[in-house]
Amino acid sequence: MADAEKIIEIEVLRYRPEQDKEPVLQTYKVPFTDDMSVLQGLQYIKDYLDGTVSFRWSCRMAICGSCGMMIEGKPKLSCKTFLREYYPQGLRVEALAHLPIERDLVVDAADFVAKLERIKPYIIPKEARTLEQGEYLQTPQQRDMYEQFSSCINCMLCYAACPQYGLNPKFTGPGVLALLHRYNADSRDGGQDERMKLGYADEGFWGCTAVGYCSEVCPKGVDPANAINQNKMNSAINYFTRFVTPGRADK
Amino acid sequence: MKRSNEPIFWSLFGAGGMLAALIGPALVFITGIAVPLGLIYAPDTMSYNNMLAFAQNWAGKLVMFGVVALFLWHAAHRIAILLHDFGVHAVAAVKLFSYGGAFLGTVIAGYALLAVGF
Amino acid sequence: MSNRRPYVRSMDGWWKRDAYFIRYMAREVTAVFVAAYAIVLLFGLVRLAQGEAAFNGWLQYLKTPWMLVFHLIVLGTFVYHTWSWFNIMPKTMPIMFVGGKRVQPGTITGSGIAAAVVACLAVLLIVKGMHP
């Protein structure tokens, strides 16, 4: 590249379970240009300095949700965070907080995926419809009621942001609860009662203490804090009215 | 999964929090600063007779009871979380301390308001 | 036989890790002051029930410098409580539309704080009105 090469120091939290007792920091010097992302910095390390550094990535465009990590202590997507922001002081990258480190910058995502599966993240139709009958009608405004919550890329940054998840990993957590709400808020869906059983539990909405940091770090504007906290009111109303409302499945 | 009983405590927390957010600053200013210092308000604003009259009135009773009890429940909920946030995981003890305290305060407030008569 | 050994990091001192968490903890700590204030009021109630002398003792106590300083601090935390309460309010409300337009979070917080200012003024004036 034409301009004189700048060098930035990237400190990586390494953890190789086969040799490290606990995570250790390792520093690399990386030449960079202003349009390089943190991910590209790591790729440089892997390609030319040390092939043993492991991290996940794929799309490079902030949509596949693979590349989340702590960058200078904040949960971010490394593909849309740029090295120039940390020059000249350098930066430290670590695996996403609150999640078990599998290896280096790779966290164990099994818990997140298991939770996602549990909330029935699919349409449970309010009224059945055949393909011949065509699509369900849904106005743009009805779509707006859930669209934001459907933009979750499952990057788990919100899990790394939420201290309640860190303190109690049984808590379903922001991203998954946002998806729960996404389906509940869909005009085509009639599965609220089934899903809410999870929401009403201690591990559901009530595990959240409205810290709000999840929404702050979300790269897609999902606002999981809103998805959860607006449901606390619903849950409370349901709690008190369940004995008087006839036909409720979840008494 | 088991349904949580949080709604009871959360509703009280919410009501207390809302009340405190709306009128809390004004109340603290009046009872804790303005009246003791004799600012703005008449010196007898919180005199025994005035307060007794207020407490004997059913609406007054309700206001006093509401403020004290809801503030306590609001605080109790947050204190329970605070203890959990600081890593105190003895859930039963935490609940006994916080909600137990709020309950006790509520009973005392009710008793006192009944005791002042109508 | 697997070589996996997922490493779980400690949460000790988590709330010091980020300015956002410190602000959150400050918000939660206001509860201690709300409780303290409620207890002061509760004492007043009990004293009121115990008779004039007891109640006047309580009133005198409020005038001590300690209590005045205490109430100043409490006032500060209450104002912070009001601000932070309405600040998270947009998170606690369902998505709303007015005239086809999404209500913005700032609008919700702003209206909340405005409502609090009005309510506080009203209380101040009502009390003034009751005992001119």
Added chain:
Amino acid sequence: MEVFQADVAIVGAGGAGLRAAIAVAETDPKLKIALISKVYPMRSHTVAAEGGAAGVTRTDDSLDYHFDDTVHGGDWLCEQDVVEYFVAHAHEELVQMEHWGCPWSRNDDGHVNVRAFGGMKIERTWFAADKSGFHMLHTLFQTSIKYPSIKRFDEYFCTDLMVEDGRCQGVLAIQIATGEFTLIEAKAVIIATGGAGRVFRENTNGGIVTGDGMALAYRHGVPLRDMEFMQYHPTCMPGTGLLFTEACRGEGGFLLNKDGYRYLQDYGLGPAEPTPRNKAMELGPRDRLSQAFWHEKKKGRTIEGPHGAVVNLDLRHLGAAKLHERLPLICELAEEFLGVDPAHTPIPVLPAVHYTMGGITADGKTAAPLPGLYSVGECSSVGIHGANRLGSNSLTELIVFGKVAGVEAAKFAKSMAISNPGAIKKQAEAAQARALGVVTRSDGKERLAVLRTEMAQSMEDGCGIYRLQADMQATCDKLRELRERYKNLKIDDHSKVYNTEWLLGIELGYLLEVAEAIIYSALNRKESRGSHQRLDGYEKRDDVNFLKHSLAYYTGDGAPRIEYGEVKITKSKPGTRAYGAAGEKAAAEEREREGAGNG
């Protein structure tokens, strides 16, 4: 080694693999499905598709129009009977996606909205803002959770197919988290591993798009078909290759050269009009637009940027409100990566490799010439894209043929039993040793990244938008050399837990072989058609000699053997491929001819 017994194994959990898995589950809930993916399903590259999925929807549209657009767009190298099936089933599959919850964008009346796309005569592209692929993938993934018979193997990397008794009977995979191997026995195997864009340097593809499944089938004797047809997308981000969707132009964006001139009118795509007209100007097909860029660059009318020549994608006239409603992701990408607000500044763009038209040879029912093996999605050549894919046909392909693959594989699996498990086990052990060989070679010297970079550069040099005999030959030689050097690969990482360098090493092996299939197919096709354009005396389409599919056969260490297969022509005889005013004129003449013929 762990062994799992499945009825149907599906390698790849992108849009195609997920749709196939659901189809198997719905065909017969008793069938055990193994869904294997080297990344969590929602990370698959389908997630990156922006623009949308085509299916005839409006009353002024017709299946014939969609058929014609597709076949003309593919420069008549399409399997026309397959295209007929495709256009006929597109709409119902899109409705099925809607029923499963896909948040398609809507009209005020609540019906699904459609948008214009390059090379399409009528608006027929279903979209979910500019995150169509994202929403389709997540909808399919989340819907798949409903079916208990789908057993997912997330983050399992497939290293080989088990072929015994002349049919495919399973796959071998590495569990990435442990580095241990799992043998998945299956009565039918569906490959749905996506494209191979990563053989090129500048591309819109994710890091995982490395042609794995193509290489696996190829190694087992299945020919790769039409591999020379690699699509360049005309509007990508300089430096990274990230895509600015065609929907930018569908919504009315302009392409401007350094003089602010809409240069496409000079390349038979005009006239230039202020609002988008289907199949003209910016809404011409991708190959034509990329070629026009190449010529503009030659004429010195492009803009010099830090990452080479660019032109401007101008969206300013659409206004901030429309941009944020219709193209939010584009705004985000432009702002964050380039510091450009599309409402106020044009976006610099250039063509980059985008899509692999060719792939594993498959018949109209997705079956490979190897019994028990099916392929679907970008890795497959089921025959609808021909020499150039039309934007928004591919997402639809995933769901239309994903379903077909699932149904067909289920049918096959039910009629079969696993034969000779002992031999399969032996094969798996040999395959395991080969895979381990990549990492345990301790004396290697060649650095992975260096080989990969040289390969990608050489592919770009020899197999770009325009191609020359000598350049292609040079690339062939280069790949030969790289395959030799690959045997001397050096891997730093010898651990088992999440050893990504090992996987990259295996992927490089896949890439090199797929690259060879591409370049040799290109070298041998002595004509210009669709995305394969030559400047060395073969500038014209040659229907006499090359209205044929190229078939690249694996020959071990040697160069691939190229053969040719027939193209199925049913109702559209090869004609001129024209766009803009010229295209309309040609269409009118054709109608007249047909009218005369009928009359």
